[in-house]
Amino acid sequence: xxxxxxxxxxxxxxxxxxxxxxxxxxxxxxxxxxxxxxxxxxxxxxxxxxxxxxxxxxxxxxxxxxxxxxxxxxxxxxxxxxxx
Numbered sequence: 001x002x003x004x005x006x007x008x009x010x011x012x013x014x015x016x017x018x019x020x021x022x023x024x025x026x027x028x029x030x031x032x033x034x035x036x037x038x039x040x041x042x043x044x045x046x047x048x049x050x051x052x053x054x055x056x057x058x059x060x061x062x063x064x065x066x067x068x069x070x071x072x073x074x075x076x077x078x079x080x081x082x083x084x
Contacts, residue, residue: 003059005066007049007079010042016075017045018066020059024050049075049082 005020008031017039021027028047034040053059066075 001054003053003056005051005053005059005062006047007066007075007082008039008045009048009079010039010045012044013042015042016048016072016079018063018075020056020063022056048079 001022003020003022004024005018006024008017008028009015019027024047028045030036031039031045032043034043039045051062053062
């Protein structure tokens with residue numbers, strides 16, 4: 001089973017969101033459908049960065065690591081050096 005850490009961006013809101021999931025396509029449908037509490041303010045979210053992990057705990061730890069930095073600059077560094 002694969003788990004993903006992802007960073008998405010909304011041009012409308014000019015915000016990034018960091019999360020983890022097992023099914024990225026389904027998760028993006030929920031983000032863009034307004035069914036996610038923190039991302040419902042926009043419907044133009046697009047994936048800017050993904051990382052794949054073999055366990056949920058690894059993905060959760062990486063998500064926390066990115067969020068703990070509280071740095072848009074770091075997130076933009078990751079997305080600029082990402083293949084998508």
